[in-house]
Amino acid sequence: MLHDQKAARRCWFRQLLIKGAQRRVLQIAADKFLTQIHAIQNLVSCPSNVLKIRRMQSPEIAHHLRELQIDDAEWIYRACQDIEIQRWTTVPRPYSRDHAESFVLSRSGELAAYVIVHSQSGETVGVVGIHDVSHGIASVGYWVAPWGRSRGAAADALQILQVLIGRDTEALTVRALIAETNAASRRSAERAGFTMTGPDTTTCPDGLNQVVALRYEKSVC
Numbered sequence: 043m044l045h046d047q048k049a050a051r052r053c054w055f056r057q058l059l060i061k062g063a064q065r066r067v068l069q070i071a072a073d074k075f076l077t078q079i080h081a082i083q084n085l086v087s088c089p090s091n092v093l094k095i096r097r098m099q100s101p102e103i104a105h106h107l108r109e110l111q112i113d114d115a116e117w118i119y120r121a122c123q124d125i126e127i128q129r130w131t132t133v134p135r136p137y138s139r140d141h142a143e144s145f146v147l148s149r150s151g152e153l154a155a156y157v158i159v160h161s162q163s164g165e166t167v168g169v170v171g172i173h174d175v176s177h178g179i180a181s182v183g184y185w186v187a188p189w190g191r192s193r194g195a196a197a198d199a200l201q202i203l204q205v206l207i208g209r210d211t212e213a214l215t216v217r218a219l220i221a222e223t224n225a226a227s228r229r230s231a232e233r234a235g236f237t238m239t240g241p242d243t244t245t246c247p248d249g250l251n252q253v254v255a256l257r258y259e260k261s262v263c
């Protein structure tokens with residue numbers, strides 16, 4: 043009997059320790075999340091109607107977004123010669139200077155498009171855009187130039203874009219359709235907190251082929 047009581051007390055004490063540790067882990071995660079949210083809110087707190095996107099203060103976010111400018115055409119033209127961008131996106135092939143110029147002037151049918159800038163160096167590294175917003179869903183797309191890859195640019199851009207979508211549109215969900223075979227893009231979406239919710243009825247390009255498009259979605263905060 044005494045033995046049972048001791049065992050029960052030990053078990054109760056162990057549970058208490060586990061709960062304490064779980065609470066601490068949750069608290070750390072919540073603090074980290076709030077830091078990021080505050081940083082993102084600072085970023086988009088500009089009162090102007092013209093969208094001005096300021097540099098984020100969060101050390102976790104190494105990039106910021108800004109609007110397209112006429113002189114972006116040159117580096118966008120250079121970036122879009124990249125075989126990977128031509129393989130996975132719907133940019134025209136071959137991609138000419140005229141395509142780049144028309145993109146910076148008219149966004150070529152995109153609802154919105156922003157330049158991704160590496161905050162420390164000021165280097166322009168990619169483009170992220172909103173294709174459309176319909177039935178509460180904002181569809182987005184992105185590419186990062188070869189010289190800006192593997193520094194989390196796409197994931198940073200998606201996180202910032204999600205906040206802008208929440209602020210400026212009625213969308214409740216952000217969706218990226220990603221080719222099943224595009225491992226780097228799927229990883230970027232996951233890194234930005236998106237979840238794969240299943241295959242879409244449409245397809246995505248993989249070079250000259252069309253492959254299964256996976257839906258990656260995230261709720262708008």
Ligand SMILES: CC(C)(COP(=O)(O)OP(=O)(O)OC[C@H]1O[C@@H](n2cnc3c(N)ncnc32)[C@H](O)[C@@H]1OP(=O)(O)O)[C@@H](O)C(=O)NCCC(=O)NCCS
Pocket residue numbers: 126127130131184185186187190191192193194195196197218219220221224225226227228229230233
């Ligand atoms: C996909 C793309 C946007 C990623 O941009 P990025 O800024 O380099 O992305 P990240 O720095 O977040 O890195 C991507 C992740 O994929 C991983 N990755 C890169 N190439 C990979 C590959 N071939 N297979 C598996 N994982 C790969 C990286 O290691 C990184 O993982 P990590 O976060 O665990 O370190 C960029 O490669 C690109 O523009 N590709 C061509 C256009 C394109 O695919 N656009 C998206 C269409 S849906």
